[in-house]
Amino acid sequence: MRHPFERIPGRTVLFWSLLGLTVASGVGLIALDQRLRTAEAPKGILSLEFAGSAGEVRRILGSWDDRACLDAAFILGLDYLFLVAYSSLLALGCVMTADKLRARGSPGARLGGLLAWGQWLAGLLDAMENAALLAALHGAEEEIWPAIASHCARVKFGLVGAGMAYSLIGLIVRRRAA
Secondary structure: OOHHHHOOOOOHHHHHHHHHHHHHHHHHHHHHHHHOOOOOOOOOOHHHHOOOOOHHHHHHHHOEEEHHHHHHHHHHHHHHHHHHHHHHHHHHHHHHHHHHHHOOOOOOOHHHHHHHHHHHHHHHHHHHHHHHHHHHHHHOOOOHHHHHHHHHHHHHHHHHHHHHHHHHHHHHHHHOOO
């Protein structure tokens, strides 16, 4: 099954636009996240993403004041923009890498389309994770919300890592060809 980005000619402008949006929203997320770092949440919002249990979520939220909880909610909202940007950027990177590998006759080109779809799956998992974290942030006590967030985060980061690695291969191939 072909990825929609394979049908777009002249993808360079799209690539740079997505990169700019990813960097801009990512910088905003990082800046806001600094205020969420406490002894109970040393990794800020990531600590909440990987909490895994309602008790751990309560412990993290208890370490945040009202301002930090508002920042966390804003981060989760901004992350919806970020997830569209990074997942599309990485999907496009995978497609562009597959094109380069295909031109060289590499069997690794077939992996690009699959990984491109995987990046959009990562974005969907990120959206599900955010919804679960927002439920927990708004007082939902059920164990299911932190568990959903944690499982989605683990799979998401695995897919993103694979997409980044594959896209990096494309940069290396492009540099060697130049």
